[in-house]
Amino acid sequence: MKRSIRFFTVSALAAGIAACGGGSDGSGSTGTVSFDVTDAPAMEFSNVTVAFTGISLKPENGEWVEFTFDEPKTWDLLDLQGGMSEPLITDEEVPAGPYSELRLLVDTESSFLVLKDQPDIQKTLAVPSGEQSGLKLKGDFLVAADTTTDFTIDFDVRKSIVNPQGESLADYLVKPSLRLVNNLEVGSISGEVDYVTINSTRLNSAELANCSDGYEGSAYVYEGADVTPTDINVNREEDIGPLMAIPVTDADNDGIHSYTAAFLTAGEYTVSYSCQLDDNESDDSIQFEGTQNVTVVVNTEAKAEPIPLVQ
Incomplete structure (x- = not known):
């Protein structure tokens, strides 16, 4: 079942206990985990x-913990997008303590994409050689x-799907560009864009x-305040681009476009x-225009100033 963004009301003390209570002490303690998958939106694809x-989950000091689905979970x-997610695993018991890596296993034969400008053609997807049909996410996380402990994996299609330019037998490659968050530590940003005026x-x-023909723009979100905005460029050696870029939509056809990060x-x-x-x-x-700082608070939807900014 598709889930909307879930905010949890917990006190700072309770959150601190949850974060610190999972250290591995060799006693065989366990916790339960849930992992959902979400996506930071992309523009050029319709599917x-x-x-x-x-x-699969890798404890810092242990063997891989693997969960194989009886049937592929295909979405x-x-x-x-916009806070929606789907569950990969729910309330599964695993060893408590720090973890250093996770891997999503993908059946590329059942995976595909469709470009907006080629709506009747399904493009093939493949995982780069050496990834063992899996998408790796390195980084520390803790199971209390x-x-x-509930986590969400941001797949980020826009950064994960790349055109190999003839260097692969598949039309597109799925590269690991994943972002993992603890659901007890997240909030969101929403805002409006006056595209007609712009x-x-x-x-x-x-x-x-x-403005580009037939395109109504995107809101770019960067970690940190007072960041000079840059575009997305997967060829950069340093990751200095946006955390995500959210296409704005005019759901009410009133000229005011909105977005949710x-x-x-x-x-x-x-x-x-x-x-x-x-x-x-x-x-x-x-x-770029309408650049502004926004503070995200746990369990809260932060409201950005309308773009263009009111002077």
Whole structure:
């Protein structure tokens, strides 16, 4: 069953106990874990269907803990945006303590994608050689003893799906660009974009580049305050781009477009907007506007200022 974003009301003390109570002491203590999958939106695809066959977790000082699904769990990841998620495993018992890595197992033969400009063609997907049909996420996380810890894996289609430019037998490759969050530590950002005003201003400006045809823009979210916005470029050696880029939508057809950036850990973020297409790989820069700082608080939806900002 698809889940909407789940915020948990806990006191700071309770959260601290949960975070610190899972240290491995060799006593064989266990905890239970749940892992969901979500997606930071992409623009160029109309369907990205991925079939997950299992998930494996690596304790820092132990052997892999593996969960193989009886049937592949297959979802169009583009349905899992704006705080929606689907469960991979729920309330499974595992050794308590620190973990250093997880791996999502993927059945590439049952996975495919569809481009917006080629709606009748299914493109093949493959995992790069050496990944053992799995997508690895390295990084520390903690399973607390004698309690349940809920995590969400942000698949991030826009960064994970790349065009190999003829260097692979598959049309596209699924590369591991995953982000893991503890659901007790997250909030979200929502905001509005006055695309009609922005578009008309650019059409009459000699200084601003016009908005891309048929594209209504994206809100770019960066970790930290006062970040200078940059585009997404998967070829950069350093990860200096946005944490995610959220296409804005006009659900009510009133010219006011909205966005929601979900599963963000508490802290400071920079949000900016561009109505120009970002092809992920080009060094051509795009123009941003409405850049602002937003503070994310646990269990809270932070409201960003409307873009363009009211002066």
